[in-house]
Amino acid sequence: MTPLLDVQGLSKRYGGRIGCAEVSFQLYPGEVLGIVGESGSGKSTLLNCLAGHLAPDTGQVIFDTRSDGPRDVLSMSEPERRMLGRTDWAFVHQNPRDGLRMRISAGGNVGERLMAVGAQHYGAIREQATDWLGRVEISEARIDDRPSAFSGGMQQRLQIARNLVTGPRLVFMDEPTGGLDVSVQARLLDLIRGLVRRMGLSAIVVTHDLAVVRLLADRLMVMKDGHVIETGLTDQVLDDPQAPYTQLLVSSVLQV
Amino acid sequence: MSDTDYNFAYLDEQTKRMIRRAILKGVAVPGYQVPFASREMPMPYGWGTGGVQVTAACLTPEDTLKVIDQGADDTTNAVSIRKFFQKTADVAVTEKTGEATIIQTRHRIPEQALGEEQILVYQVPIPEPLRFLEPSEVETRKMHALEDYGLMHVKLYEDIARHGEIATAYAYPVKVEGRYVMDPSPIPKFDNPKLESAALQLFGAGREQRIYAVPPYTQVVSLDFEDYPFDPSKPAHPCALCGAADSYLDEVITDDAGSRMFVCSDTDYCASRREDAA
Numbered sequence: 001m002t003p004l005l006d007v008q009g010l011s012k013r014y015g016g017r018i019g020c021a022e023v024s025f026q027l028y029p030g031e032v033l034g035i036v037g038e039s040g041s042g043k044s045t046l047l048n049c050l051a052g053h054l055a056p057d058t059g060q061v062i063f064d065t066r067s068d069g070p071r072d073v074l075s076m077s078e079p080e081r082r083m084l085g086r087t088d089w090a091f092v093h094q095n096p097r098d099g100l101r102m103r104i105s106a107g108g109n110v111g112e113r114l115m116a117v118g119a120q121h122y123g124a125i126r127e128q129a130t131d132w133l134g135r136v137e138i139s140e141a142r143i144d145d146r147p148s149a150f151s152g153g154m155q156q157r158l159q160i161a162r163n164l165v166t167g168p169r170l171v172f173m174d175e176p177t178g179g180l181d182v183s184v185q186a187r188l189l190d191l192i193r194g195l196v197r198r199m200g201l202s203a204i205v206v207t208h209d210l211a212v213v214r215l216l217a218d219r220l221m222v223m224k225d226g227h228v229i230e231t232g233l234t235d236q237v238l239d240d241p242q243a244p245y246t247q248l249l250v251s252s253v254l255q256v
Numbered sequence: 257m258s259d260t261d262y263n264f265a266y267l268d269e270q271t272k273r274m275i276r277r278a279i280l281k282g283v284a285v286p287g288y289q290v291p292f293a294s295r296e297m298p299m300p301y302g303w304g305t306g307g308v309q310v311t312a313a314c315l316t317p318e319d320t321l322k323v324i325d326q327g328a329d330d331t332t333n334a335v336s337i338r339k340f341f342q343k344t345a346d347v348a349v350t351e352k353t354g355e356a357t358i359i360q361t362r363h364r365i366p367e368q369a370l371g372e373e374q375i376l377v378y379q380v381p382i383p384e385p386l387r388f389l390e391p392s393e394v395e396t397r398k399m400h401a402l403e404d405y406g407l408m409h410v411k412l413y414e415d416i417a418r419h420g421e422i423a424t425a426y427a428y429p430v431k432v433e434g435r436y437v438m439d440p441s442p443i444p445k446f447d448n449p450k451l452e453s454a455a456l457q458l459f460g461a462g463r464e465q466r467i468y469a470v471p472p473y474t475q476v477v478s479l480d481f482e483d484y485p486f487d488p489s490k491p492a493h494p495c496a497l498c499g500a501a502d503s504y505l506d507e508v509i510t511d512d513a514g515s516r517m518f519v520c521s522d523t524d525y526c527a528s529r530r531e532d533a534a
Binding site: 079082086112113117120122144 | 407413416417418480482484
């Protein structure tokens with residue numbers, strides 16, 4: 001089986017400091033990979049390098065494209081990478097304000113990716129937007145409201161709808177539940193889990209919240225100071241942590 | 257050379273060369289916004305400093321100049337720019353669309369079809385059609401370079417979602433020669449079909465320092481949706497003075513009791529039709 005994403009020796013330095021160093025892993029279709037670590041451990045740098053928002057210093061990111069098979073994303077031309085970014089890839093930001101257009105209605109936000117790949121039939125775009133709002137549990141009546149009139153949880157769900165509307169195969173998520181209260185978090189996680197399973201998506205989820213990866217991720221990567229210090233199945237890593245830092249991380253979670 | 261202290265058409269020769277180079281580049285890449293070193297002009301920004309510079313660079317002593325503002329030859333902006341070139345270039349001026357070789361315009365295209373020997377110069381306040389959707393210039397330039405125009409349709413989508421139709425009535429975005437999306441300056445969308453013309457059309461934005469062009473016989477398509485096609489709109493009544501049913505009309509309030517009349521915004525078109533009828 002060809003991995004959907006094959007990362008080889010990815011490094012990014014900020015001058016003398018290390019962003020992330022020598023990261024290698026494979027992600028297979030339908031798999032969800034969690035990346036955990038404390039603030040400053042390089043997990044967001046890694047995610048941004050993978051998604052093409054940052055240029056890594058060394059390494060390869062090989063993506064199994066629909067048309068041409070495995071290709072190095074970093075050596076693609078900018079138009080190709082942008083096309084990938086709005087068809088096969090999706091990026092869910094921690095802050096929905098970064099991922100949404102706040103001055104454009106919910107329907108327009110969901111429809112943007114469709115229009116970016118050439119949809120020019122208003123009725124069809126609106127129909128798909130309505131369908132997707134339903135899937136993320138936003139009432140159809142709010143399709144013409146702006147995201148600024150939405151609650152934080154709704155904004156995050158809208159961002160997810162906007163990203164998944166073109167049927168991507170790989171979703172990058174940066175702290176998708178950050179800044180939401182626990183009950184909203186729980187519902188959002190339920191929703192994401194359902195969508196990921198039903199659509200057979202592959203996802204890379206960056207978070208510092210171990211509960212999130214416990215629910216979502218099949219496999220786990222633990223990062224510290226830019227290096228990957230432990231990898232394995234999620235339950236294995238969380239229940240039987242080997243590296244001292246992972247043990248600390250797991251034992252730091254408050255038990256209610 | 258006129259006996260004024262100004263160089264011909266106000267600008268010095270080197271500046272005119274620089275502007276001509278920008279114009280040539282604009283003509284070579286239709287719809288592409290060419291940056292140029294816009295000069296301080298003896299009028300405020302927003303009064304047509306871009307158009308004036310383009311006109312000055314194109315003007316020759318043999319030219320006949322016509323200046324219109326919202327279609328009219330006798331409004332403040334048109335009168336002062338016309339006087340400006342009479343004084344600094346001593347060129348012949350006219351109000352007749354057919355007799356002019358260079359026409360500088362603000363917010364309208366003349367009703368009478370233009371010919372190959374004519375140049376139409378537009379005054380442009382904001383040349384970037386994506387500006388209100390994407391505030392970053394770096395990003396909009398990238399979007400033009402990569403032909404990434406999905407956002408433009410998002411704007412039209414918002415119009416339909418909010419108003420039930422594409423409510424953009426002026427500065428209606430167009431795609432030039434199947435490549436660049438361009439702001440046709442704030443002309444009414446009624447004028448959009450006239451952008452496909454035999455005349456050379458030049459656009460100058462002074463404050464924003466951009467020049468762009470639509471060469472003669474270039475394809476200019478107004479953006480729309482398949483199920484909401486572009487509609488140039490048509491007034492419901494003919495002109496109250498000349499009876500034209502095919503021209504763009506202004507609403508004129510005639511007293512303080514609410515009486516109004518609709519007359520051609522193109523004063524030359526209206527006047528010549530009335531002369532012909534008389």
